[in-house]
Amino acid sequence: MKFLKLSLTILFLLVCQYSRAQNKKKATYPDYLQPAHAINTVTMVMVHDVVSPPVAARYYAYCTLGAYDIVSVNNKKIPALSTFINNYPGNSSLANANVNYDYKIAAYYSILETAKLLLPSDFMLKDNEDAFIELLQKTKVPEDIITNSVKVAENASAAIVAFSKKDHYSQLSALKRYTPIKDESKWYPTPPMYMEAVEPNWKTIRTLVIDSATQYKPKPLIPFNKDTTSEFYGQAKAVYDASKNLSPEQINQALFWDCNPFAVTTSGHMAIGYKKISPGGHWMHIACLVAQKANLGFDESVMVIALNGTTLMDAFVSCWEEKFTSNRIRPETFINRFIDVKWQPTLQTPPFPEYTSGHAVISNASAELLTYLLGDNFAYTDNTEIPFGSGQRDFKSFRQAAAEASLSRFYGGIHYMQSIQNGNDQGKNLAAGIINKIKKAGIIPLYKK
Template sequence: PAVLSQSVKVAKLAADAVVKFSKADHYAQLSALKRYTPVRAEGNWYPTPPAYLEAVEPNWKTIRPLVIDSAGGFRPALPCAFSKDTASAFYHQARAVYRIGKKLTDQQIEIAQFWDCNPFAVNTAGHMSIGFKKISPGGHWMNIAALVANQRKVGFDKTSYVLCVEGITLMDAFISTWDMKYATNRIRPETYINKYMDVKWQPFLQTPPFPEYTSGHAVVSNASAEVLTYLLGDKIAYVDDTEIPFGSGQRAFTSFRQAAEEASVSRFYGGIHYMDSIEGGNEQGRKIGRYIVAKLLTPSGKPKVDKSQAVLRK
């Protein structure tokens, strides 16, 4: 009884500290900030079919990060400039999305479906819009962390720690991603292709309701992979069954980084991201993950030096 009573007291102290800390994270002020209005200009993001939903959380960059120093501290290089010129880099980016979408292999379709993770996807009928039951990309990676921790039998304490750090990583990765998305306000492939290439073309996946650059899947997946590799090890084979309750099957991976690579490219297969957005997001996510490892998980502020962490020393 004494241990139980003391444990409850410690838990309450921890909860009170978290609540106090959260009161200054700016979340409560989000609804009072200026409403986002899409700009009808060439190259800018605009709501997409089928529901033409409003932009999601345009002010998310104002949320205080947990580990990284600022929302904009990990911005990758700017994407290629918008252009309608058929010889331009931008046109080639869009054409690549268009071409892959017209000849997807069975494996590419499976990958796109498995990593869809779009809680904003809807089924429309007349004036009705009914949301599909889908997990978020953050929820998917939390489940990966849990299932591998369970597979490795690391115990309750270590599992709790892994999930806590993974949650922190996702929080900061999304803040960083949303900062970049609304800083660039880039047009989605669906909008560009329909206007300048093929009015009847549709992406394999529904386009989420926010700007294109960088890919959120690429950022959060690579950040997660770096942190989970540090915490649970590299080259760990596992079977990801996260999507079974949501209508997809399961997929086998040899490491967290392999899963992150597949999650990233799935958005290209799905027709909702240009390849440079995926590449920029990969870089952004890896840097965030390595920064969190260095700042939060290693006492010296530098990544642990051993063979399994070789990539972190680069």
């Protein structure tokens, strides 16, 4: 437990150090109230729990919605959740809270509290809550303010968790599990662990902003065909050929955007697992980073992070609906069967069907949302992967980052080019729908053109 607190403290100090280096003006709230710190805390627990990508996106969304709810009650420039979240009834008790509290403390605490109520390792979040309260006490925040703020946070979190229980997540375990189909065009478990399919029924999850899992369907698949003159064979051969001629830069891109919570390496009879951040986690950390770089206030930072989490959740539902509908075979399986039995991709193939590329869908969805909120040509250095074993990369815009993230899956040998291109469009179309809805709700860009 001491190691956990020490690790989180070090990570927090790094985040604060980066924030101070990037911003000439001081933040208008204490460093310990940076929303990025709360998100980092939640991420570390999810990495510990090896949470799958779609489930991680769901947790990020709900963990930030309670904080958004508190902020919107206290800042009338921030539209209420009910104006864009489907069927969210609102939390009238927040608006009528007749106590003296610090809404920023409450919003921050709500992120931890909601995570504690949702994540398996809830005890880890309890430790972080206790450490946060100790920090408030050490900085001489009045005890009644702390107590009241925690009560408001617990109220907001309870309402969000109650809302989350209606999204069908609790029913997934009772649904039929995926059984590989005896059809050579369909997905089949891949080396080295041949893991079963991840969340094959995720399409049943209720969406937050978009209408349904099927609202943003991608273009139709190229028909499966193992004939060497066919278009599909050409797609697989392109992956194979590219893997033989990757430049160091292309390999670096593939590794930087790996984000595989399931990474396993084998040595003889021994298998070693590596815990990594999820794709959605990577984009949540990007949102935190750029909110700090843009020197946004607390309220606007919470809004950006919550909208990003919401977009990621819907993007995963949309993508997973297509994955288990088309059930497309992975390049590794096709190449091993019909081109080169000994071939291995640069990255480990994730345990779910190929089409469309999850990185393409969610990266473009997140990039379009952040572009709307913070502008195009927003340059930043992405150092969010350093704690998880990767370096840093410079980007001139969110769209450039999304394009690189998408193409990295081709370099990694785990997606066909069609899946990347159509996944890009799917993510952009989904984001356009979300942006249109939040525009109508009154959420405007945070930059001046």
